[in-house]
Every structure is written in C-alpha cells, then in structure tokens.
Amino acid sequence: xxxxxxxxxxxxxxxxxxxxxxxxxxxxxxxxxxxxxxxxxxxxxxxxxxxxxxxxxxxxxxxxxxxxxxxxxxxxxxxxxxxxxxxxxxxxxxxxxxxxxxxxxxxxxxxxxxxxx
Amino acid sequence: xxxxxxxxxxxxxxxxxxxxxxxxxxxxxxxxxxxxxxxxxxxxxxxxxxxxxxxxxxxxxxxxxxxxxxxxxxxxxxxxxxxxxxxxxxxxxxxxxxxxxxxxxxxxxxxxx
Numbered sequence: 001x002x003x004x005x006x007x008x009x010x011x012x013x014x015x016x017x018x019x020x021x022x023x024x025x026x027x028x029x030x031x032x033x034x035x036x037x038x039x040x041x042x043x044x045x046x047x048x049x050x051x052x053x054x055x056x057x058x059x060x061x062x063x064x065x066x067x068x069x070x071x072x073x074x075x076x077x078x079x080x081x082x083x084x085x086x087x088x089x090x091x092x093x094x095x096x097x098x099x100x101x102x103x104x105x106x107x108x109x110x111x112x113x114x115x116x117x
Numbered sequence: 118x119x120x121x122x123x124x125x126x127x128x129x130x131x132x133x134x135x136x137x138x139x140x141x142x143x144x145x146x147x148x149x150x151x152x153x154x155x156x157x158x159x160x161x162x163x164x165x166x167x168x169x170x171x172x173x174x175x176x177x178x179x180x181x182x183x184x185x186x187x188x189x190x191x192x193x194x195x196x197x198x199x200x201x202x203x204x205x206x207x208x209x210x211x212x213x214x215x216x217x218x219x220x221x222x223x224x225x226x227x228x229x230x
Contacts, residue, residue, distance in 0.1 A: 004160070033217055043207065045217030056217055090160055106218065108153075108160035 002026065004109035006091050012115045018079040021112045025072050025093030032074040033106060034066060037088040046089075049074055078114075086116045121210050123221035131229045136195040138224050140182075140208030143189065150191045151209040151218065152182055161207065167191060178202070203228045 005024045013019050025032050033056075034046040045058040049068035066076040072093070078085055092106035124139040142148060149168050153161040165176025172184045182193045191208060208221040 035218075035220075042222045043209075043218075043220035045219070048217055058217060092161075105163050105166060108162070110158070110160045 004091055004093050004107055006089075006109040006112050008112060009110065010113050010115075012117065013081050014117050015081055015083060017081050018077060019081060019114060020075055020077045021089055021091075021114070023074045023076075023091030023093075023109060025074070025091075026095075026107055029093035029095050029107070030072050031094045031104070032068055032072060033092045033094075034074070034076050035090045035092065036060075037090060037111070038086070043090070046076065081116045083116050086114060088113050121208050121219055121221035123206075123208050123224050125224055126222065127225045127227060129227040129229055130198050132200055133197050136180075136193070136198045136202065136226065138193040138206050138208075138226065140191045140193065140221060141189055142191065142208075142210045144210060149211040150182075150184060151211075152176065152180070152191075152193050153207045153209060153220075155205040155207065155223075157204075164193070164206075198226075198228050200228050200230065202226060 004026055007022045031050045033048040035043050036046055037043045046060055047054055047066050048056040052068045063079045068074045088111045090108050090111045092108045094104040094106045120143045122141045130136055151166045152164040154164050155161050164180050165174045165182055167174050167184045175181045180193055180195045182191050184191050203226055205223045205225050207223045209218045211218050
C-alpha cells in the first residue's frame with residue numbers, strides 16, 4: 001500500500017505570493033492533519049480534516065487555510081507569504097474517524113520544504 | 118494547555134550502549150503519548166504509542182517506553198544502540214481535545230562508533 005504522498009517536495013516563493021501544497025493520504029484513510037516544522041518552533045499543528053470538514057485548528061493566522069476533497073486528498077494554502085513561513089510542511093493521515101485526538105496512529109508524508117525569499 | 122518537554126536537545130551514546138531519551142508531559146487528564154523518529158529529509162515514523170492499555174510499551178526497532186503517571190514521564194529506551202538509530206526523536210501527546218498532536222522540541226540522537 002502506498003504511503004502518504006506530498007507534492008511538491010520543494011518550493012521556492014517570494015514574500016507576498018501565495019502557495020498551495022497537496023497531500024494524498026494512504027488509501028482508505030479519511031483523517032488528514034497538517035503540521036509546520038521549523039528549527040525555532042519545532043513541530044506545530046496546523047489543522048485536521050475529516051470527511052471534507054475541518055475538525056480541529058491550531059494557533060495559526062487566517063493566512064493558513066486548507067480543504068479536503070471527497071477522495072480524502074487535502075490541500076493547504078498560505079496566502080501573502082512571509083519570510084517566517086519558510087518551513088517543512090508535513091501531512092499525516094490516519095485510519096478511522098478519531099484522528100490524533102483519539103490516539104489513532106498518524107502516518108506522515110515526507111513533507112514539502114517551502115522557502116520564502 | 119498540554120505541553121511536552123524533552124530533556125536534552127542532543128544525546129550522544131556509544132554504539133552498543135543504552136539509549137535513554139527523556140520526555141515529560143503536562144496534562145490534566147491521562148493522555149495519549151507517542152514517540153516518533155525522523156531521519157534526514159524524511160517525514161516522521163511512529164516508534165510506539167501509549168493509549169492506556171499497558172504502561173510498558175514496546176515499539177519497533179527494539180525501542181520501548183514506560184508510562185509513569187506519578188512522574189508524568191514517558192521516557193524512550195533501547196538496550197543497545199545501533200549506528201542506524203542516529204536520528205531526531207520526537208515525543209508527542211494528544212489529550213483527545215482539539216489540539217491535534219503537541220510535539221516536544223525533539224532530541225537529536227548521536228551514535229558514537
């Protein structure tokens with residue numbers, strides 16, 4: 001069974017632009033979560049989607065948004081990019097409706113490394 | 118709010134020696150606890166998880182962790198380190214609320230030959 005895939009793997013943008021990252025979960029997984037990883041702040045939870053609905057959201061500004069499609073694939077969008085948005089963005093999927101909040105194992109993709117110049 | 122503290126941003130051990138990575142959590146209710154490993158340029162891989170079934174949890178690659186409620190700890194151990202264990206290790210907690218997983222800052226494990 002294929003793992004979680006994320007595209008693109010690397011991305012370079014300039015300040016003020018917007019970016020869309022894509023995540024395809026493991027087949028059959030319906031919960032998709034996004035995390036931001038930076039050297040300074042570490043791993044931080046962005047949001048979680050289940051059945052096309054955002055269930056949980058971390059403490060990030062409204063410039064960060066996401067969505068989930070009927071096939072469970074998810075995208076996240078960052079508008080008006082800032083230098084501080086440079087990070088590794090990780091997507092994780094889990095089987096079952098509970099997601100991380102009920103102890104379900106999350107399977108992580110390799111991430112998209114975003115560099116903002 | 119829940120939090121996770123990993124003592125030691127870098128831990129160095131000799132090959133064949135005991136590995137001990139420390140994790141303490143702050144939670145008002147029994148949490149779900151996880152240990153993940155991250156190799157360079159890769160995502161996170163689950164080593165083991167605690168979900169209240171047993172306090173001693175065995176994971177992959179010979180790792181195990183013990184949940185100690187009185188100490189609010191969930192330290193990760195491995196009896197004998199291998200060179201392939203060199204990686205970044207993250208402890209994470211989920212309290213079943215709306216916060217997703219809360220991760221510690223990570224511990225970089227260095228294996229000396």
